[in-house]
Amino acid sequence: MRALLVVNPAATTTSARTRDVLTHALASDLKLEVATTEYRGHARDLARRAAESGSAELVIALGGDGTVNEVVNGLLHHGPDPAALPGLAVVPGGSTNVFARALGLPNDVVEATGALLSALESGSQRTVGLGLAGGVPGTEDAEAPPRWFTFTAGLGFDAGVIGRVEQQRERGKRSTHALYVRQVMRQFLGEQHRRQGTITLSRPGEEPVGELVLAIVCNTAPWSFLGNKPLYAAPEASFDTALDLLGLSRLTPAAVSRYATQLLTSSPERGPHGKHALTLHDLTDFTLQSQVPLPLQMDGDHLGLRTSVKFTGVRRALRVIA
Template identity: 80%
Template sequence: MRALLVVNPAATTTSARVRDVISTALASDLKLDVATTEYRGHARDLARRAAEGGEVGLVVALGGDGTVNEVVNGLLHHGPDPEALPQLAVVPGGSTNVFARALGLPNDAVEATGALLDAMREGASRTVGLGLVSGTPGTEDEGVPPRWFTFCAGLGFDAGVVGRVEQQRELGKRSTHALYLRQVARQFLADPHRRHGTISLQRPDGEPVSGLAMAIICNTSPWTYLGNRPVYASPGASFDTALDLLGVTKMSMASATRYSAQLLRSTPERGPHGKNALALHDLTDFTLQSQAALPFQVDGDHLGLRTSATFTGVRRALRVIV
């Protein structure tokens, strides 16, 4: 099989030597081409060309969740077609690697490569569902290009934290869980909308919900990891269903402390809950609109401020080696 290995040289947890070991191992079983990303969006462009060329049967993403997201968006540029598009494989190289770990892969890049080679020799793969977010018709965000996501998106508080972390990384700070927790505290103190939510949820088959201060959309579970600890915002989310949503209508000091503790104690059976929490499962189509422009993120990538976003859960969108 001809394959393309897309390498992010800035991946947090791999070195040049490790990347050489991985490419050598993959080349022993594949007709391998290796491409190193050089700019933001380059992984997307490389994957799109691989999908359009028709000769590549597998694209391997070596990097963090941002690299994986770009590769997925490149593969699905013309829409999902699991039987015709190249398959996807992921070698975790970032600080968190939610998508790879949610697939059950080891969090070590070399171990994950070994697991992928075993899966390829056995012909093991699965088709996963993905999320798609696009601009909402009739709003100022109508023309925003659609974006696929693999594990989560967020509007409001959670996305504000992601934006703060990105700012710190641009200043040279390492992406660590301690850095993330500091930005959670800073976002809480600075967020003007956490007490009186501005987000409303609209869906074709349910009553509208208003007054959300934060909305987290999950395509799988766990939502993220703190070190080796999985965190479950929507425990029922799965690659085999559509999208789950966790909304919070009020974030006072007491409620924020309570929900933070619930997240840290969350399990595959139980996530955050309470009178100010909204948990919805297996949503195929819905729209979030906000009275104020709020931070927005997709797969941990901060995309600026948005007042609206329309979401679609697409089952069986892409075939993945695992």
């Protein structure tokens, strides 16, 4: 099988030596081309060229969730076509690796490589649904290019946390779970609209829901991990359905304490809940609009400020080896 291995040399949990060992292991079973990313968006460009040229039957992302997101967006640049497009495989090398772990892959890079080789040998694969987010016609964000996400997107509070983490990483800080926890507290203290939200959710055929402080969109469960602890913002979310949403309409100290506790103790059967929590399952089409610009994130990548985003849940969008 012809395969392209897209390597992020800045992957948090891999060394150059580890990457070399993994490359040799994959090359023993595949006709392997290796490409190392050199700039932001390079993984997307490499995957797009592979899809357009037909030079690879499989694209392997070696890196974190950001690398995976770029590869997915490159593969799906012209839209989903699981039968014709190269398949996707993931070797986790980031600090959290939500997408890979949601697929059931080990979080250790060596074990994950072994699992990938076993899946290739047995022909194990699945076709997963993905989320697509883009501009809303008639708004100032109408020209925002559509972008695919694999496991989550968020408008408001959680995206602000990710923006703060990215700022710290640009200053040389390591991406650790302790860093995320600190930025959660700083984002809360700086949140201007925590008592009355600015986000309105609109769905075809339904009454709008307004005054949300944050909106977390999930394509699978868990939503994220704190170390080895899975966190379920939307326990019913699945690669086999469309999108789920968790919206909160209040972030007072008491509400934050309650919902943070519920998130830390969440399970596949129960996530955050209460009178200020909105939970929706299997949404194929909805829009989030804010009265003020708010930060937007997809798959843990901060994308700047937006006032409106249109979301689409696309079932059976991409073939994945797992």
